[in-house]
Amino acid sequence: MDIFPAQYSTLSSKALNRFISERYGLVSTVCRLLIHNVSDTYLIENSTDKYILKIYRDAHRKLDEIAGEVELLTILTERGAKVSYPVADLSGHKIQAFNAIEGTRHGVLFTFAQGRVVNDMNDAQLTILGQEMAAIHNITSDINLKNNRISFSIESTISGPLETIKPAFSDLPDEYEYLTSTAEKVIARLNQFDYNNFSYGYCQYDFLPKNFHFDRNNQITFFDFDFAGQGYLANDIMSFYIHYFLEATYGKMSRGEAERAFAVFVENYRKVRPLHNDELNAIQCLGFGFWVFYLGFQYENFDDWSSIFFGPKYLKDRTALVKKWIDWFGGL
Template sequence: MNIFPAQYSTLSSKALNVKLRESYGLNSTTCRLLIRNVSDTYVIENATEKYIFKIYRDAHRKLEEIKGEVELLTILFERGAKVSRPIPDIDGEMLQVFNAAEGIRYGVLFSWAQGGVVSALSEQHLEAVGKEMAAIHNLTSSIELSHQRKEYSIYTALIDPIKVIEPAFAGLENEYEYLRNTAVDVIAEYNKFGVGFSYGYCHFDFLPKNFHFTDAGEITFFDFDFAGKGLLAYDITSFFIHYFMEVTYGKITEQQGRDAFKTFIANYRKVRPLSDEEINAIPYLGFGFWVFYLGFQYENFDDWSNLFFGPRFLKDRVALIKKWMETAHLLLP
């Protein structure tokens, strides 16, 4: 009997454990699925070692882009950045190939980011985040990868996603009209951006969920799945969004959010320049950030199984974006 066509399979943890033991020379490991999401993420570990193994979806990342992520992280690690690094197998290969039900899928083994997520960041944490992200930007602004990664232009981050999500707003025409009209204003502001903006490879999802701290305060950045060429201020913006959310949901006060972000900026500037123009652009870049991920969620609904994506979510998200456009500037230092 022929195998019926599939669009998104989940590889067996048990079989994967056997394969990775052979490929990487590992002993006595266990393997478990951690997240079935943008990519499938597995934890591989034994008594002394622990790794992350990520399997990409072809619909989300083509081979060229996967090679670009591996190349970027290898360069960053070799030049001293504190990142989770890709690990070659015993034959020196970075990518593992799987003939899955839906076709070829590729996987990469990454070093484990020691520690855990810290949402309530202390001054010491903020010092490390600011300095180390600036150090990464010093590297990513001065390299050119041999493999292509996504480019975050005004088109890919805003204009195209606005068009893509329109069908999702059937019955929510007022909400979509707000997004479309606001996009016109944001594009006008974007076109005023001058030479004070740094450009390079940005993480584009620089939130606390994507870096770990050890008890000793050591930081490791990971999940560069969305990394691509664009304004480095997008990373500053996504970190700022963390504090906007913390204030919006009443976890901290407005003053606490402003002070924390100010500390982050001060430490970033100890390592790398950051213009006032870039900081003042955060409300507009943030609008693009929100819209870009709405586009991603809509286009990947089937494969991602993001059941939250529906009319209620969209209505609530537009309300949040309205609040962002009205109040984000109040949290800027």
Template sequence: MEIFPTQYSTLSSSALNIKLAESYGLTGTTCRLLIRNVSDTYVIENATDKYIFKIYRDAHRKLDEIMGEIELLTILFENGAKVSKPIPDKQGEILQNFNAAEGTRYGVMFSWAEGKPVYAMSDEQLQIVGREMAAIHNITSSIQLSYHRKDYSVDTAIILPLEIVAPAFAELGEEYEYLMRTANEVIKQYDNFSSGFNYGYCHFDFLPKNFHFSDTDDITFFDFDFAGKGLLAYDITSFFLHFFLEFIQGKNTKEEARTAFQTFVAAYRKVRPLSEEEISAIPYLGFGFWIFYLGFQYENFDDWSNLFWGPKFLKDRVALIKKWMDTAHLLLPA
């Protein structure tokens, strides 16, 4: 019987468990689907070991980009960065492939990040994040990958995403006009950024959900799915977003947010330079962060964002962006 064309299948956990146990020489394992999202994430574990297995969607990540992520994480781990590492199978192969209903899907096994995300970080934990993010940037600012990864620029972070989402704002003209007007103002600021800004491969999503602290405060960074070339201040910005969100949700005060971020910055600067100009650019870089992911959500409506995407989400997101543009600078160190 002919298989009807498929755009996004979900691979069986039980079948994956058998396949991966054989490929990696594992025994007594279980496999469960953790997240069906941008990509599919499974937890593989037995009595002594635990792993993450990630299966990519071709519509989201082509083979060349997947290889770039593997290369980046391998370089980071080999140079001492605290990251979840890709794990080869018994034959030394890191990339696995599966003949799924929609065609070939690729998967990679990763080491488990011990611990859990911490949102109310202590001063010591903030210092650890600062030091270890700077250590990652010391590596990513001095390498050139063999494989392609996205470039983050005014075009890819602001201009193209705004063109992509325009149809979604057909009945929300006021909101779209605000985004376009603000984009023009932000782009003028981008033009003023100095050549002294640090540049390299950035994670582009350094929120606390993407790193774990163990019980002994060992940190592990993971989910480099969006890693690409750009201003390293994008990573500083995405981490700062956490304090902004905590503030507007009433979980901390302006002073607490500012002090916590300053603790992080001071620790970062003990490992590598971070200029006051880069800090001052955070409100504008943050606008690019919001707009980039808005475009991504629109493009992935069929496979991911249809559960939340709609007029209410767009109105709420534009209101959040307005709050960001009005508030972010007030939370930065004086």
């Protein structure tokens, strides 16, 4: 009997454990699935070491894009950035291929980011974060990868995603009209900036606390560069600011506390790398692109992702959150 075609399989943890143990020369390891998402994340560990195994899907990341992520993280590691990096197997390969039911899936084994997520960072941690993010930008503004990565532009973060998500808003015309009319104002504002004042390079594009760990000694490790691509580095500053916007919006801290914490971060970023005020003033507009970009990503991957939350209520609530974001800065 022929195997019925599939579009998204879950690879066996036991089989992956055997495969990785043999390819990397690891002993007495166990493997378990941590996250089943548009890509899958596994934890591989033994009594002394931990690793993260990420299994990509071709529908989400093509091989050259995965190679671009591996290349970027390898360069960052070689230049001293504090990131979780891809591990080479016994033959020197950093990307593995798996003949899954739906076709070839690729995987990468990463070093484990020691520590934990810290949402309520103290000044010492904000100091480290600002300086280390700037150190990463000093590297990513000075390289050109051989492999392909996305380019973050008005088209890829605003115009394109708005067209992509249009069918999802068929029963929410007012919400879609708000997004499109706001997009026009945002694009007009973005076109007014002098981009000679902006740094350009490879940005992580999701610098939220969920993507870096602090250990007991406040050593930081950044991870999850899955969305990394070329763009204005202010996008990373913006994505971190979104953390404080959300903390204040949901009542976890006051706006004053949020702004003070962000100011500590910026002050220390500037000790390592220049940051023009225009880049900070662009946060509102770049943030609108961030929200719309990820709406487009969620919609495009709905069929292959257990995003049961993605429906009219979520879209209505997310549009309301985008409006709060715009109003947070006094409107447009």
